[in-house]
Each structure stands twice: as C-alpha cells, then as structure tokens.
Amino acid sequence: MGASLQGQVAVITGASGGLGAHFATVLAREGAAVALTARRLEMVEALAGELAGQGHQTMALRLDVGDPAAIGPAFDEIEAGLGPISILINNAGVSGAGMALEMTRETFDQTFDVNVRGVYFAAQEAAKRMIASGVADREAGRIVNIASVASVTNLPGLSVYCASKAAVAMMTKAMAREWARRGIAVNALGPGYVLTDINADWFETEGGAAQLKRFPKRRLMDASDLDAALLMLAGPAAKAIAGQLILVDDGQTLPGGG
Ligand SMILES: NC(=O)c1ccc[n+]([C@@H]2O[C@H](COP(=O)([O-])OP(=O)(O)OC[C@H]3O[C@@H](n4cnc5c(N)ncnc54)[C@H](OP(=O)(O)O)[C@@H]3O)[C@@H](O)[C@H]2O)c1
16 A cells, blocks of 8 residues: 555545546555545445445545535535545546437536536535645645546547547646646546446447457556556646646557557
C-alpha cells in the first residue's frame, strides 16, 4: 500500500461497479479516505465494507448525479463523516447508445443530465467546498473528470456519448483556468475501452468484435492500466497540471492499420 494520498478525502461518483469501484479501491490503497457514491446503495455499501475490512476509512452513500439538488446534501454528509473533501473523481456516466437517426430526446437528455450536468455540478460543489475549507489554499484540491477516448474521436453508435464526453474535456479546461489560481487542479482522464457493464453487450456483437480487431493490440484494456494516470491527476504531482485530458487508451485511437 502506498501513502501518497494519506490525509486526503476522496469522493468517487458511480462507485458501485466498473471503473468507479476500481478507482475507489486504488485511492483507498494509496491512503485516502474514500466516499463511495452511486444510485445502487447496496453495491457501494458492500465495497465500502470490504475496504473498511482491509483497514481503510470509507463511507457509502446514495447519490444520483442526475439530480443536481442531491449533490450538496450528499457532500455535506461526506464532510461530516470524513472531513473536508480534497479529491473528486467525477466518474458516473452512461452510454446513451443508439444511432443518430433513431436517437430519442429522452436518451439524449438522460445522457447529458448525468455525463455533462452531473459532472459539472459535482465539480462546482467540490470546488466551493475546497475553497471554503482551506483545502484549495494549500493547493491540495484535485478534480479528475472521467472523460473518454470519445472526447476526441468518434465511436460507433455513440454520437450523444461522444458529444457529452467532448463537453467534459472542454469544461475541464474552462474550470481549470478559473480555479487554478484558487489552488484546485482540474484535469480529465480519458480511458480507452475497458470491459465493464457500459460496453459488455456491445463487445458481444459482430460490430464490437470487428472494432476490437482494429485496435493495435487486438484487446480491451484492464482497469489497472489507468492507475498511474489516476494517481498522478489525483495526487501531489498534479499541482502544476491544469485542464489536461490524459488519454490512456492502449493505442486504440491511433490511426492506421497493422
Ligand atoms: N469502460 C470503458 O471502456 C470506459 C471508457 C472510457 C470512459 N469510461 C467512463 O468511465 C466511467 C465509468 O464507466 P464504467 O465503464 O465503469 O461503466 P459502468 O460499469 O456502467 O459504471 C457506471 C457507473 O456510473 C454510475 N451511474 C450511472 N448513472 C448514474 C447517476 N445518475 N448517478 C450516479 N451514478 C450513476 C453507475 O452506478 P449506479 O447505476 O449504481 O448509479 C455505475 O457505478 C463513465 O463515465 C464512462 O463513460 C468508460
């Protein structure tokens, strides 16, 4: 176990499974107290219990980031339980899958409500608290928005998702510029494809199998491939990194064949 995040309090949204559950585990092992949030309370409670059993300081609570009014009260509860928030991993996301010709307004809105509005207002709420608590004065505030390769490249059947993740990359830059002077480093991590619930169905299809064959390494990534970049952006090393999108994609977005 490392200790680079000892004394930090990290909030992870969408920590009930997939990458969010992995990120929470990585941050806890690095010494941070972790608040695991998602809509499925029983799943964040189970992981928080497991991590607590390994000696980590944890909390689990229900938070639907699609409801902006729910974010403040959830962060109040976290700060009452663990202390001032110093790290936000803005991870909750949905795929909004569907071809553009058939896309419904409902799916469009639901996707933007979570992937864009949810990320924006969770970042705003975290930043306000980092400033109020003095975390930002110590240049210790860290916001890591989970973007995607979809922030910079088109993915099949994911026009709304791609638009939402491009928005995440740009809000990261804008917030980083506004809050750099205040002592909060805002950056984005853009993973390539890692097999999780968000894409498992797709990789069962012919289209998914064909896409996989076009990746330079003909494989999906492992969540642990993201650990080094996550820890860099969430830790002391990010003091002078502002508004960057760090892609960790196993070469999946590199053009060309071979
Ligand atoms: N897997 C990949 O290949 C990949 C690649 C690039 C980027 N990403 C991004 O990584 C993030 C995590 O995705 P994943 O692959 O881990 O997918 P996942 O396994 O489907 O997990 C998504 C998480 O987001 C949560 N979530 C969804 N809607 C929410 C809401 N309204 N409020 C709070 N939490 C919500 C889910 O929890 P509840 O259902 O319990 O709320 C779940 O924990 C997403 O932002 C995704 O876009 C994933």
